[in-house]
Amino acid sequence: MAQLYYEDVQEGMDLPTVEETPTTRTLVQWAGASGDYFELHYDKDFAQSMGFPGPIVHGRLEAAFLTKMLTNWIGEKGELKKMSVQYRGNAFPGQPLKMGGKVTKKSVEGGENLVECQIWVENPEGRQITPGTAVVALPSKS
Amino acid sequence: MAERKTASMEEIKALEGKKSEDSMEIDQHMINLFCQCIGDPSPKWKGTAPPGMITTAMISGGAVFLNIPIPYQRTVAAGADWEFLKPIKTGDTLHTTHEFFELQDKSSDKGPRALMVYKSSHKNQKGEVVAVSTNTIMSY
Numbered sequence: 573m574a575q576l577y578y579e580d581v582q583e584g585m586d587l588p589t590v591e592e593t594p595t596t597r598t599l600v601q602w603a604g605a606s607g608d609y610f611e612l613h614y615d616k617d618f619a620q621s622m623g624f625p626g627p628i629v630h631g632r633l634e635a636a637f638l639t640k641m642l643t644n645w646i647g648e649k650g651e652l653k654k655m656s657v658q659y660r661g662n663a664f665p666g667q668p669l670k671m672g673g674k675v676t677k678k679s680v681e682g683g684e685n686l687v688e689c690q691i692w693v694e695n696p697e698g699r700q701i702t703p704g705t706a707v708v709a710l711p712s713k714s
Numbered sequence: 715m716a717e718r719k720t721a722s723m724e725e726i727k728a729l730e731g732k733k734s735e736d737s738m739e740i741d742q743h744m745i746n747l748f749c750q751c752i753g754d755p756s757p758k759w760k761g762t763a764p765p766g767m768i769t770t771a772m773i774s775g776g777a778v779f780l781n782i783p784i785p786y787q788r789t790v791a792a793g794a795d796w797e798f799l800k801p802i803k804t805g806d807t808l809h810t811t812h813e814f815f816e817l818q819d820k821s822s823d824k825g826p827r828a829l830m831v832y833k834s835s836h837k838n839q840k841g842e843v844v845a846v847s848t849n850t851i852m853s854y
Contacts, residue, residue: 592752592753601747606748606751606771607771607772608770608771612790622788623788635766635769635794636752639765643758648758651798652765652798653798654796659791659792659793
């Protein structure tokens with residue numbers, strides 16, 4: 573994992589995207605690994621009773637994919653400080669999801685080199701179904 | 715098929731401030747399961763939990779622990795905020811306080827709708843706050 577430094581980052585730059593295609597198996601795996609056994613994510617009849625065509629991907633799994641994108645980007649010495657997401661659309665098992673982001677602000681506060689980003693999960697139609705923001709701290713080369 | 719327990723807006727509003735506490739020891743097996751699931755094989759997560767683990771329901775899912783009734787039969791996650799304050803190491807015991815913070819009536823001409831806001835504070839065995847989180851559920 574390459575180390576990212578504060579000096580390497582410019583406002584407006586894109587974060588390296590990550591693509592994932594969670595399957596039904598992934599959702600079962602996530603239920604066990606995360607303790608989220610809400611039937612909406614594996615019971616087709618339950619999902620349809622709630623007005624969905626079938627089980628949907630856990631929003632928290634999408635959030636976890638975003639944390640992976642961020643921690644891979646910032647490297648071993650970077651720190652993920654904050655993350656916020658809004659779940660505005662649904663993802664379905666078998667659909668490829670693209671996690672992306674853009675740097676919006678750099679600042680030095682309290683001795684920390686902070687980088688603010690917009691982040692998102694995009695569905696195959698190109699819609700940002702889970703937009704959000706994140707703050708990371710990066711080491712300096714100096 | 716599972717049925718969710720429902721109650722009136724007034725009954726749920728009266729539950730604002732209800733808290734529950736939970737403790738959990740973090741071990742490498744839990745970390746490995748999480749990392750396998752999201753496809754993150756980074757060696758960085760040997761002995762240290764990825765911050766993303768805080769996003770899991772078993773750690774920050776206040777709705778799971780507090781079992782507050784919902785106003786309407788349908789629910790989905792609406793959003794979440796996490797603040798990652800200190801690293802979590804294997805062998806740490808996380809002590810989490812979950813609170814049902816607020817019920818917001820968002821009904822409109824589109825129909826009945828409410829937001830249920832849960833806040834969680836996560837401390838390690840030394841009493842240090844390692845993370846705080848807010849999770850919002852929409853019931854409609």
